Amino acid sequence: xxxxxxxxxxxxxxxxxxxxxxxxxxxxxxxxxxxxxxxxxxxxxxxxxxxxxxxxxxxxxxxxxxxxxxxxxxxxxxxxxxxxxxxxxxxxxxxxxxxxxxxxxxxxxxxxxxxxx
Amino acid sequence: xxxxxxxxxxxxxxxxxxxxxxxxxxxxxxxxxxxxxxxxxxxxxxxxxxxxxxxxxxxxxxxxxxxxxxxxxxxxxxxxxxxxxxxxxxxxxxxxxxxxxxxxxxxxxxxxxxxxx
DNA sequence: TTAATATATGAACAGATATTCATATATGGA
DNA sequence: TCCATATATGAATATCTGTTCATATATTAA
Numbered sequence: 494x495x496x497x498x499x500x501x502x503x504x505x506x507x508x509x510x511x512x513x514x515x516x517x518x519x520x521x522x523x524x525x526x527x528x529x530x531x532x533x534x535x536x537x538x539x540x541x542x543x544x545x546x547x548x549x550x551x552x553x554x555x556x557x558x559x560x561x562x563x564x565x566x567x568x569x570x571x572x573x574x575x576x577x578x579x580x581x582x583x584x585x586x587x588x589x590x591x592x593x594x595x596x597x598x599x600x601x602x603x604x605x606x607x608x609x610x
Numbered sequence: 611x612x613x614x615x616x617x618x619x620x621x622x623x624x625x626x627x628x629x630x631x632x633x634x635x636x637x638x639x640x641x642x643x644x645x646x647x648x649x650x651x652x653x654x655x656x657x658x659x660x661x662x663x664x665x666x667x668x669x670x671x672x673x674x675x676x677x678x679x680x681x682x683x684x685x686x687x688x689x690x691x692x693x694x695x696x697x698x699x700x701x702x703x704x705x706x707x708x709x710x711x712x713x714x715x716x717x718x719x720x721x722x723x724x725x726x727x
Numbered sequence: 728t729t730a731a732t733a734t735a736t737g738a739a740c741a742g743a744t745a746t747t748c749a750t751a752t753a754t755g756g757a
Numbered sequence: 758t759c760c761a762t763a764t765a766t767g768a769a770t771a772t773c774t775g776t777t778c779a780t781a782t783a784t785t786a787a
Contacts, residue, residue, distance in 0.1 A: 532646030584733040701763040
């Protein structure tokens with residue numbers, strides 16, 4: 494089937510405007526990456542705990558009910574996304590949120606979900 | 611290795627409070643599902659276009675550079691998540707956003723990404 | 728130095744998911 | 758009725774991703 498424009502509701506000028514305003518591919522990809530981080534139960538759980546306190550890896554594992562390895566892998570993801578930062582004290586590494594946006598976005602989504610109930 | 615609490619920074623009372631405030635599993639899962647929808651380039655692109663206009667499937671495919679089938683599959687996902695609604699006119703099905711939250715969340719994330727540049 | 732502990736990491740595996748392909752369904756026109 | 762068009766959908770496939778397992782690294786204490 495040939496794809497063709499069927500717009501009967503909007504003008505081609507409007508279509509052009511919409512196309513022009515479309516964020517570029519890199520921006521879309523960055524946004525998707527950003528949301529993807531929150532689209533996982535484990536990471537969301539870790540983010541919740543880190544929104545409440547600075548915590549070490551073992552404590553995060555205990556609180557989230559995850560293995561130390563799984564937590565460490567996910568923290569690496571969060572670090573690469575610059576959503577968490579860490580601080581070393583002896584052999585213990587303390588993690589905390591690196592961005593106020595995260596917390597507010599988390600709360601925003603929570604409100605959204607709770608509203609729907 | 612045995613997981614054990616290493617908390618030296620916060621009291622066990624504080625830990626208890628944090629645990630108690632933890633959203634339940636279902637809520638976390640719902641939030642993750644919610645974010646997951648936005649964590650994909652194709653869906654994010656479709657959502658962008660729908661944030662600008664009511665559009666039929668063929669136009670969405672053309673604008674997003676996706677096949678009709680891929681668009682239809684993703685629209686089904688978005689419909690199940692109640693993020694879009696549709697309206698039938700003959701054989702043409704027009705889609706539009708079903709929730710103002712989506713648009714604001716999209717814009718919030720966009721601002722977040724642009725700020726970091 | 729040796730042992731113990733906390734964390735990080737590479738590889739393998741399992742499960743999830745986005746796309747394609749073929750086809751079904753639905754509607755309107757000839 | 759028969760055909761063309763717009764959309765939906767099931768199955769198969771390929772890719773991505775989260776966890777586990779084993780092990781490496783780093784730090785501290787004995």
